[in-house]
Amino acid sequence: MNRDPIGIFDSGIGGLTVVKAVREILPGEDIIYLGDTARLPYGTKSTDAIMRFSIEDTQFLVDRGAKYVVIACYSAASVALDIVRERFPVPVIGVIQPGARRAMQMARTGKIGVIGTALTIYSGAYEKAFRDLGARVEILGKPCPLFVPLVEEGWLDHAVTRLVARDYLEPFVKDDIDTLLLGCTHYPLMMKVIKEIMGDINYVDASVEVGAELAQSLKDLKLANPGAAGSTAIYLTDLSVNFKEIGERFLGEPMKNFSRVSLKESH
Ligand code: DGL
Numbered sequence: 001m002n003r004d005p006i007g008i009f010d011s012g013i014g015g016l017t018v019v020k021a022v023r024e025i026l027p028g029e030d031i032i033y034l035g036d037t038a039r040l041p042y043g044t045k046s047t048d049a050i051m052r053f054s055i056e057d058t059q060f061l062v063d064r065g066a067k068y069v070v071i072a073c074y075s076a077a078s079v080a081l082d083i084v085r086e087r088f089p090v091p092v093i094g095v096i097q098p099g100a101r102r103a104m105q106m107a108r109t110g111k112i113g114v115i116g117t118a119l120t121i122y123s124g125a126y127e128k129a130f131r132d133l134g135a136r137v138e139i140l141g142k143p144c145p146l147f148v149p150l151v152e153e154g155w156l157d158h159a160v161t162r163l164v165a166r167d168y169l170e171p172f173v174k175d176d177i178d179t180l181l182l183g184c185t186h187y188p189l190m191m192k193v194i195k196e197i198m199g200d201i202n203y204v205d206a207s208v209e210v211g212a213e214l215a216q217s218l219k220d221l222k223l224a225n226p227g228a229a230g231s232t233a234i235y236l237t238d239l240s241v242n243f244k245e246i247g248e249r250f251l252g253e254p255m256k257n258f259s260r261v262s263l264k265e266s267h
C-alpha cells in the first residue's frame with residue numbers, strides 16, 4: 001500500500017499548486033491529480049452539488065488505488081470533507097484546517113481575514129475550523145469571486161485586477177486585520193496585488209501547510225513511499241483550449257502526462 005499513489009482533486013487546475021507543494025515535500029510519492037474542469041467553478045454552486053461532485057471525484061481517485069486523498073479545492077473542502085471521510089475507507093485531508101492552524105500560530109491581534117469563493121465563505125468552514133482549534137479569534141470573511149477568472153485570464157499584475165482587489169480588500173485595511181488567509185486555490189497567484197493593498201501583514205497560503213501535514217500523517221500511518229522519484233499523472237474532465245497555459249501557471253513547470261477522463265455519476 002505504501003507504493004500506492006496519493007490522490008489529489010480540485011474543481012479545476014488551481015489545485016496544481018497543492019501538487020507542486022506536495023512534490024517538493026514528498027518527492028518520492030506518486031501523485032494522481034483529478035481536475036473537474038468540465039464542471040468548474042465549484043465556488044458558485046450549491047453545497048449539495050459540491051458534496052455530490054466531491055464524492056464522484058474521490059471515487060475516481062480511490063478506484064485508481066489512492067492510499068490517501070487530498071481535497072485541494074477550498075470550496076469542496078469547506079462543504080464535503082466530512083461526507084467524503086464517511087464514505088471512503090482511506091484517510092482524507094482538506095485545505096481548510098491546515099491553513100487555519102497556521103493562521104492561529106501567526107495572528108497576534110486575533111483579527112483574521114479570510115478570502116475565498118462564495119461557497120467557502122458562506123459555508124462557515126473557517127469559523128468551525130477555528131472553533132475546533134479552540135481559538136478565540138475574530139474572523140472577517142469576504143468572498144472575492146472575480147479573482148478566479150482574473151487569474152485564469154493571466155491578469156495577475158493588471159490595472160483591472162488592482163481595481164477589483166481594492167474594492168474587495170479595502171474593508172480589511174480599515175478593520176486592521178493582522179493575518180489574511182488565502183482561502184482559494186487561485187489567490188496565491190495574486191499575492192503581488194494583494195500585498196500592495198494589504199501591506200505588511202501575515203499571509204497564509206495553505207498549500208505548503210497541507211504538504212507538511214500530509215507528510216507527517218503518511219509517516220504516522222506508515223504509508224510513506226520509500227521510493228526516490230515519484231510520478232505525477234494529471235486527469236481532467238475537460239480539456240479546454242487554454243488548459244495547458246493555465247495549468248502551467250499553477251504548476252510552475254510544463255504540464256506533462258495528462259489525459260481526459262469521464263467520471264461515474266454517484267446517482
Ligand atoms: N478551486 C476553487 C477553490 O479553491 C476555485 C475555483 C472554483 O470556484 O471552482 O475554491
